[in-house]
Amino acid sequence: MRNYMAAGWFYSPQQIGRYLATRATSLRPPKAKLRNPIRVLRDLNxxxxxxxxxxxxxxxxxxxxxxxxxxxITEIASEFNATNSAVSWGITVTLMLRPVGALVFGGLSDRYGRKGAMIASLFLFIVFELASGFAQSLPQFLGLRALYGIAMGGLYGPAAATALEDLPYDARGILSGVYQNGYAVGFLLSAIFYRALVPTTPYGWRSLFWFGSGPPVLIIAYRWWLPETNSLQVMRAERESAMAQRQAPKSTAMNGTKAWLRDMRVSLKENWVLFVYLVLLMTGFNSCSHGAGDIYATFLKNQVGLGSTEVTAITVVGQIGNIAGGVFTGYVSTFFGRRLSMMVCCILGGALTPAFVLPRSMDLAASSFFFWFFNGGAWGPIPVYLSELSPPVLRTTAIGLTYQLGNLAASAAATIEATIGERFPLPPKDGVKRYDYGRVIALFMAASWAYVFIFLFFGPEMSQEEREEHGAEVDQIERLRKEGVSLAEIGAERAERAKRAGLGDESTRSIYLEKPTDIERIE
Incomplete structure (x- = not known):
């Protein structure tokens, strides 16, 4: 997205006034016709x-x-003779360390490529997930989950860039929804294998962690077989060619590193306010996700009194709703606007929050489906929204770091809910202490929905003109590639074209050439 600060390090008062005055009108849907999603997906090669x-x-x-x-949580607490809130720190420390992984692996991905960063992160998954199953005490377990958080934080950015940045523009919305709800698919699979392994094997919860360390081996092999993304290869060639034109020939690696550091410095200076906004926005989104999901299974088991089979069934139904909502909203966001689509989901999700926690039977399955439909729907456009707002030279770092810093800010959600819930005790059942977790989840979610809605309303969005330019750039790469032009040649030609246009002394703006514009152009 184009971004320009008239006052240097910040926006001018005139820019700020024009921006605030256009927040309502900027929600007007783009001038794009609603396309059949099947035809949209047929555009992919x-x-x-x-x-x-x-x-x-x-x-x-x-x-x-x-x-x-x-x-x-309850099984681990029982084995280590700890409270549920103490074990929930295993969630919190993972979330707290994820920004470290996002910064490290995001930087490596933007400089050296998505492929290596993604493979390294997946390898660490194997190590720490396997080791977690062998933990002999709660401190050991928490330490391993903290290290796992670094690996987990390092994956989101490279994986999102790999999945989305080569896609045709019209397909990005629907596949953004599919991609983001990979989280729901993972949750769904974990619920299924929880039921299959934890109550039926002699090792209980440990068997679920051991199983979780296996499939990343296959994903690593798959990623190893595939090349870098076309967009990254063009951007890298353009950056190195532009640097080579400015100075005497040096090694390609030296040119690439110098060009990347230069572009990174310029991008940070020009976009720091945007980064702050994205972190604050992702704090709200992650509060919605973790506030609704992290102790919901504990609520079902401890307060409602459901067994593992019923908990699994409700979880599966809810995550099916999550997936459906994410895909649907991601698809319509291309034609009705990212922010407007997500804001509608916030309103409807907030309205359904009481039904998510009030029933005390399997009726929770129905309300869980619709609640998660709108929770997942709000999340559906997020990967492509982050990608569209992030400067290309820092796309992986920006996507991963803003997402994970938002996670860090929301990392204590599970512990806060568990701790506050323990202040509202219920009558014990079969000697087990019970707490009113439902009340806490409802209050936490009401605040989170309102927070996200407000930040979306005041947030930026790509203009229709930028959307069209963005789609044309991707289509051009594919067209030239089919004509036999190499990706390196495409990047070199773009660097030469930028030089001829008089932009040779400015930061190379990747394959999507950004032109300074006033903030009133930002919708």
Missing amino acids: RHQWHMFAVGFLGWAWDSFDFCTVTLC
Whole structure:
């Protein structure tokens, strides 16, 4: 998205006034006709499908490995003779360390490529998930989950960029919804294997962690077989060619590193306010996700009194709703606007919050489906929304770091809910202490929905003109590639074209050439 600060490090008062005055009108849907989703997906070629699939699988298993803790809180607490709130720190420390992974692996991904960063992160998944199943005390377990958080935080950005940045523009909305709900797929699979392994094997919760360390081996092999994304290869060639034109020939690696550091510095200076906004927005989104999901299984088991089979059934139904909502809203966001689509989901999700916690029977399955439909619907456009707002030179770092810093800010959600819930005791049942977790979840979610709605209303969005330019750039790469032009040649030609246009002394703006514009152009 184009971004320009008339006052240097900040926006001018005139820019701020014009921006605030256009927040309501900027919600007007784009001038795009609603296309048949099947025809939209037919636009993808084999390369684009493979890149999307491997990114989706990596993110789905990221979710699986994280959700093993949320589903096994009571079992782990029982084995280590600890409270549920103490074990819930296994969720919190994972979330707290994820920004470290996002910064490290995001930087490596933007400089050296999505492929290596994604493979390294998945390898660490195997190590720490397997080791978690062998923990002999709660401190050991919490330490391993903290290390796992670094690996988990490092995957989201490279996986999202791998999945989305080569897609045709019209397909990005619907596949953004599919990609983001890889989290729901992972949650769904973890619930299924929780029921299949935890109550039926002699090792209980440990068997779920051991199983979770296996599939990343296959995902690593799949990613190894695939190339870098076309967009990254063009951007890298353009950056290195532009640097080579400015100075005497040096090694390609040296040119690439210098060009990347230069572009990164310029991008940070020009977009720091946007980064702050995205972190604050993702704080709200992650509060919605973790506030609704992290102790919901505990609520069902401890307060409602359901068994593992019923808990699994409600969880599965809810996550099916999550997936359906994410895909649907991601699809319509391309034609009705990202912000407007997400804001509608916030309103409807907030209205359904009481039904999510008040029933005390399997009726919760129905309300859970519709609640998660709108929760997942609000999340559906997020990957493509983050991608569209992020500067190309820092796309992976920006997507991953803003998402994970939002996670960090919301990381204590499970512990806060569990701790406050213990202040509202209920009559014990069969000697087990019970707490009113439902009340706490409802209050927490009401505040989270309102927070997200407000930030979306005041947030930016790509203009229709930018959307059209964005789609044309991707189509051009595919057209030239089919004509036999190499990706390196496309990047070099763009650097030369930028030089001829008089932009040779400015930061190379990747394949999507950004032109300074006043903030009133930002919708």
